[in-house]
Structure formats: C-alpha cells, structure tokens
Amino acid sequence: MAWQVTPYVAISLAAVILLITLAIYIFRQEDNGRAGKTGALLLLASAAWILGGAYEAGSLSLASKILWDKIQFVGLLIIPTGWVIYIHQYTAGEHWLNRRRLALLSILPLVFMLLVLTNEHHRLIWSSVDLPEFASNSHLVKDRAPGFWFMILHSYLMLSVGAFVLVRMLIRSRRIHSWQASVLLIAIFSLGLISLLDIVGLQLDPQVDSTALALAITVPLITWGMWRIKTDDLVSVARGAVIEGMNDAVIVLDAENRIVDVNPAAVLIIGRPLSELVGRSVEQGWPAWPTVIGVSGCEDVFGVEADLVVDGEVRTYDIRISPVDDKIGRLACRALVFRDISRRKRIEKALRESVEKYPLLAEQSTDMIARHDPDGICLFVSPTCRTLLGYEPEEMIGRRIFGLIHPDDLDEFVEGMTKLLVEPTAKSYTYRLHRKDGDYIWVETTGRRIITSSEDSVGPIEIITVTRDITERKRAQDALAAERERLAVTLRSIGDGVVALDAESRIVVANPVAEDQLKTLAEVSAGGVLTHLGDQRIEALLRPPSRGKNFHEVMIEGPRRCFEVVTQQMETGPQIGGWVLVIRDVTAERETQKRIQLQDRLAAVGQLAAGIAHDFNNILGAIILYSEMLLKRAELSTKDRERMMTIYEQAERAATLTRQILDYSRRTVMDQTPMDLALFLDDTQKLLSRTLPEGIQVKFDYGSENYVVNADPARIQQILMNLAFNARDAMPEGGELCFELSRLLVETDEPPPFRDMAPGAWLQLRVSDTGVGIEPHDLPHIFEPFFTTKSPGEGSGLGLAQVYGIVKQHDGYIDVRSEVGEGTTFIIYLPAIEVPEWASVEALSSNLVDGKGETIMVVEDNVATQTAMREILETLNYRVVSASDGKEALEIVDNFEGAIDLVLSDLVMPVMGGVELYQELIERGLATKVVLMSGYPLGAGTRELLDQKGVTWLQKPMRSDALAHLIREVLENRIA
Incomplete structure (x- = not known):
C-alpha cells in the first residue's frame, strides 16, 4: 500500500497517538465511572476518524483511499451517538439510559455503518468515487447519494440533542465548574460548523480534511482540560435542581474549605450574593463561619444547633455536617444542611414553661399529666395519678412506665413511644394500665416530644403525656360493638332484605x-x-x-x-x-298464588264437569245413538235426513264441549303410548294443508333427532287442531303457519324456561302464525275457560283452555309470545323419552261390525240411554238383556237360563254401580266379560280395574261404530 507523509499526515498521526494514550489512561481510572468509559470510547472514535482521514489523504491508490475513507466513517458514525450518551452520563441523566434506549440509539449507526462498508453493492452512500485531479495528498471525489444525507442529518440531530442537554445544564447550574459546559459547547459548535463547511465545499484547503484536522487539535486540549479539573466530580444537574428548590439551606465545601455550591436559602443566611461566595474560602465568604462551627468545637460532626441572625431576626437552625469521601477514601467535600427549627423550639419552650409555670393546672386537672425520658422513666407526674392508678406521685417518679402496660398492649405502646421520639407531631394511643390494686383500666394517652434547652445548651429529648381514664367509654364501645354484632347476625339470618x-x-x-x-x-x-x-x-x-x-x-x-x-x-x-x-x-309466592288460583278454578270447573258429565253424557249418548239409527233408515226423506243430521251434529258438538271442559279440568281419561311426534306432525301438516284455506301456507321444520313422547295421540291431535284453527282465524287474508320441533336439554345448573321444570330432555314444539297477534291486556287470560276475543257465536272460549289442560295432563308446559300485527307463537314443552320402537295408532273403521248372536246384558239407570243401546245392539245381531242397576243385574244373572257373554254396565248407578257389580260377579266365580261406561272422568279405582283382566273402559257419549268395534274386540279376546 503506497502512501506519502506530509505535514498534515504527521500532525494527524501525533494526534491519534495522543488520543489513544488519553483513552487508555481515562479508561483505567476506576473513579471516572461510566461517563469516563464513554469518554474513552469517544476519544478512540475521534482517533479512528483522524487516522482514516490522514491515511486517505496520504494513500496513492484508489482502493486504499476507499478503505481508509470507510475507516474514517466508522469514527464519524460512533461520535454523534456516543456524544448523546456521554452528555446524559455527564449531567447525571443515566437513569434515562436504560438498555432499551441504548439499543434504539445504536440501531441507525449500525445500519449506516453496514451501508458504508457495503456501498459497492447498493450505491446508497455515494453513487460514484474517483481520484482527484492531483492524486497525491488529496481526498476522494465522491458523488454523494441520499443515504449520505440521511446519515449527516442523523449525526447533526444527535449533536443537537447533546448540545440541548448541555445548555439546559449550563442554564440551571451555579457551580464553579459550569464553564466546562461552555467549553464543550464552544468546541462542539466549532467542530460542527467546520464539518458543515467541509461538506458543502467551503473548506479553507481542498487538499486537507478540515474537520479531522480541527478534531486532532481540539479534542486532546478539551480532554486535558476536563481531566485536569475532574469533570466527573461535579454534582449532578438533577441533584442540583432539588437542592435549588429546598427550603433548607445547603452549602458544599471542597477539601480546602472553598465554597463549591450554595443554594438560595443558604445565600439568605450568609447575607452575601452568590457571586461573592462561590470559589472563595468559607472564612472569606462568611465571616461568621468560625462562630457557627465553634458551637461543637469540631468541624466534622453529625449535627449541631445554632442561633443565627437572618434578616435581623434570631433563628435557630439544626445544622447537619456530612463529610463525603471519594472512591479511594480521601475527603472530597462536605455538605452542610441548615434546617430552621425556630418554630418548633418556641413551641417546646412554651410547653415546657406551661408545665413548670402552672403546676396548679396540672394538680387540678382530671387527666394525669406526666413527663418521661426516652427510656420511659417518669420525671414528673401530676397528683391525678392517685385516683387514676392508686399510686402516689413519689412512687411513680423514677419508675419506668413500661412495667405498668398490659402485656398484650406493650409492643404497640413501645412502637408509639418510638414514633414520638422521632416525629414532632402529637399522637394518641389507647392501651391498658395496671393499677396498684391489681385491676387494669383502659386509658387514652396523647403525647408529644419536647427538646429541653437553655440559652447556653441543648438538653435531651423528653416526652410529655396527658392520660385519661376511658374504661367506661371502652365498655360502652364494646357493648355497642357486641350489640352491632348481634344486630348483624340477626340481619344476616333474615330471609328478607333489610x-x-x-x-x-x-x-x-x-x-x-x-x-x-x-x-x-x-x-x-x-x-x-x-x-x-x-x-x-x-x-x-x-x-x-x-x-x-x-x-x-x-x-x-x-x-x-x-x-x-x-x-x-x-x-x-x-x-x-x-x-x-x-x-x-314475592315473585315465587305470586306465581304460587296464581297456580293455586288456577288450580282452584280447575277444581271448580272439574267439580262442575264431574257433576254434570254423567247425566249430560247419558242424554247425549241417547241422542247420538238414536240419530245414527235413524240416519241409517233408507225410507227417511231428504228433509228429515237433514234435520236428523243437524240433531246429530249438535249432539256431537255438545259432546265436544263436554270433553273440552274435562280436558281443561284435567279429568279426561288418556290413553298414553310412546309416539313419534315428528311423524305425527308430518301427517297433521298434510291434513291441515288440505283443510285450511289456500291462502295459508303450512310449514313443518324438524331435525333428524329422536322426537318420541309418551302421549295420547288423540289429545295431541286436539292440541294441534285447536292451535291451527286459532291461527286460521287470526289470518283471514292468509299467511304462514309454521310448526317447529326441536329437542331441549335442561341442565341442573342452568335456569329452565319455567321455574319448576325438571332437568332432563324435553321436546319443544313452536306453533307460529303471521296473524294479527294478541292484545297485551288479553294475553294473561287466553287460557282461561270461556274467555274469547271473537264475536258472539263464533267461539266457545274453550279451545285454548282445552290445549292448556291437555298439555298439563302430559306433565308439560305451554308459553305464548305475541306482537300485535306481527303474529303469535305458542311454545309447548313435553317430556322426551328414549324409545327405539313405538306402537302406531290404528284408526277404527267406520263400518259397523255385526255380532254373532251373543248375549249382552245392558245395565243402565238412564231409560233413554238403555233403550237406545238395546236397539242398536239388537240391530247388530246381539241378544240383549236389560237391567236398571247392579242389584237387578245380579238377580237376572242368577235366574237367567244360558250364558251371558258380556256385561255392558254404567259406572255410576243409584243402588249398585258398575265396580260393585264387577266385584260381585268375580266373587260368584263368573268369568263374564265386563265393559264399564260412564260420562264421569276415570277415577283411581277404575284405573286399577283397567289393569285387570276382563274389564274395559268406554267413555260416554259413544258412537255406534266405536261401540260395535269395542264389543267385538272384547268378545274375541283382542282386548283383555
């Protein structure tokens, strides 16, 4: 790697060596703290910047220049973020620098560093780079890309943040070393300005990196100056802000007794401006200092009290002097805290004088007044102790009060006394004291500490107490508490809310x-x-x-x-x-009352029905049988046939009304058998689709589950038809009638649809229409007998009452919901059973079945019914023998020649009824079959007979075809 040494390169290398040396020295100083470690890192980053710039300028090849330029960028990227971290540590803002924030601060520098090192692959920092016209002793010529400007923006932002924190410290600080912040600000501002000029091309010498050169010159000088005066020894800004706002006066002295820091409260005490105090010795700045410190005769004491003149007024101060050592054990400074205790001293003096000056008041008081030392020893006690404790004052003085405290109250009392010794406010305590006669009394003591003193000295702490006998009050409180507890127990046991x-x-x-x-x-x-x-x-x-x-x-x-x-x-x-x-x-009570009232109404209706049913059904039976006989005559004229049909239909209608009354009163005899309600409803839907008007659409919706119930098919049919006809009347213009069948599982821990509905499986049948709806004031009465909203002659008012009674006879529930103009929905709940197979309901043939000449005895007290039955049976090819009651029937049996194949007897007769007749026949050893008839509801005794062989039940009034089929089934042993 070829390069040449120039004066610029030589100066830079010397600066690098100096920076590395300073960094190593500062890093190895244990008392420099985290700020020192960060400062050492900044020195190394500066060295990297300067070294990279020097070698870039001295290198001759393009590759080497690019390499050293990237090394220079490493230092450039570390310095801004490191500067922010260092400033926060320098100004005692380390609490802000948690791991999360340090990680966030490091993200962008690491990203930029990665982009610089890999610029050849993406060209985000500089798009092109080339050697300058004069390749030696010069820097690269680069076309800066957007990434470079983002990097520069981030760097200046970090420098600005650090400068802002430093300026805030400079404004708030009044310390002797505050000029260091000014030096740092001037240096960072100068470096930033030179760097900015360098970036925009306004540098003094294009062949020299002005920023790196300025960094090489200024950083060692700044570091030397900061280390020389030990920046890290400064008091933090955060602590300074607290001290500035304290009411207590604070003076900080260094090891040479020079004033380092003074807060406004201390300036007020000394009486001189801040500018005349900081940096001077304490003796020069505060001439009264020897007098103050001479109070204790020692300069390093924990605490003393002194009277000082402030604003022409003598005030008493509690002075706390705390020496502060550095990390190697040498005295670094002393902190003096002056607390104004003048008011407290005046109160204590007044209290002490009141006790000493007015002994008569203590003697006449009904409360016991006493003074104790911190160990609880009695120093003074008023004569009231004679009546309160039974002791003479002389017996109490010198005695520890702790020995008279009840053992259970001693710990709390000692804790209270301890608080009195350290807290200036008065406090009250309740405890038990031991009297001389052995009894314990409840007392309430109010105590407060006092500090005895004179003009020349400060005495020990004492406690003055006022004690009052509260035994009677305590007993009253205990009695009241017991009474409250009894009242609370009573209230908790009451079932009503109080x-x-x-x-x-x-x-x-x-x-x-x-x-x-x-x-x-x-x-x-x-x-x-x-x-x-x-x-x-x-x-x-x-x-x-x-x-x-x-x-x-x-x-x-x-x-x-x-x-x-x-x-x-x-x-x-x-x-x-x-x-x-x-x-x-009273919700449940009201519901119970309603059920009782309903049951009473049912009982009344049932009693009425039972009273008239027998005679009424006998009358209807004769009318129906004779009508059927006459209608079968061929010689009957058309006009007479129409009239006879009217008689027959009205008799059937009367019989239907009687059945409805019996259904409502739940006295109808039911023939319950397992039946699939889904199949039954499917057949009913087909029937209704043919019988209802074309404008009414009938729908049936159900799932694939099991819908078996134990029910009487005829009664279920009655429910469906009644509800369907009600829906028809509510939809004169047509609409939709919907049957929805579903299963419902009532859990033990869930509220059921009805309060007394048992847990288990239920079938839910919803019958909905889109008719006119039911008025709200009519809704509570719709199930009452003879209640109707139809015009006279259009309804009996028994249809829904009959539905209600049938549902209840099946141990079910029925509910209704209706909105005027929207329609009505009846919801029926029936107990579900799990039966794999069930017997289907077979319809009786409408054709009459003739007899085979068998002998039948008709026992009936109603002459018309007896005659009608006799004639219809004779037309069916039976021999008929008649009797008016059971007694007459037995006489006929005894004297009758031949066999009687069947006895057809009324249940209730004046002399001997059907049950007694059956029992007499059994006792005589006769195996004659018996069929009982009655218009009365089936009683408990008759139900037992239904389970016995040879007895069958027939409800009056009966149709001739039903009578004919039943007789044949009994005679042919198809019915036992």
Missing part, C-alpha cells in the same frame, strides 16, 4: 339479602344514595301505601320479578332520623 337509610336516603346498613336485591333494583350498594327501587321512586316508597295495603309493590322486567317493600320511619326527636325498608321478593 335496608337502613339516613335522612338523605343514603344507605347506612344493608343485610346480605338486601345487598343482592339493591344490585338488581337500584344498581347501588351500601354508602350510596338510594333514588329508586325498580319502577318506583324512593319518594313514593317513603309515603304511606294505598288504602287497604301495608306495603308498596315494585316490579322489574327481564325476567319479570315482583317485590313487596315495607317502609318504617325512624324518629330522633322532632326530626326524621331515617327509614328502615324491608324488601321481600
């Missing part, structure tokens, strides 16, 4: 039940102001309730809940002290 309000309706007390209720009703907790409960304002609740009630009713929605609120006023003298509110959640 709330106490003050005169401003603020919640003072609330038991746990009330706390939960308040979250729901008012969204407020204890301590808050109660403005409302649910839908009622608090002002309305605090007024007397309406006549006939002793409570207010509060309702909330979603889900709907009901509360009863009882309010009681609390009076304290002539004014209102507050109110007590008792809140009871």
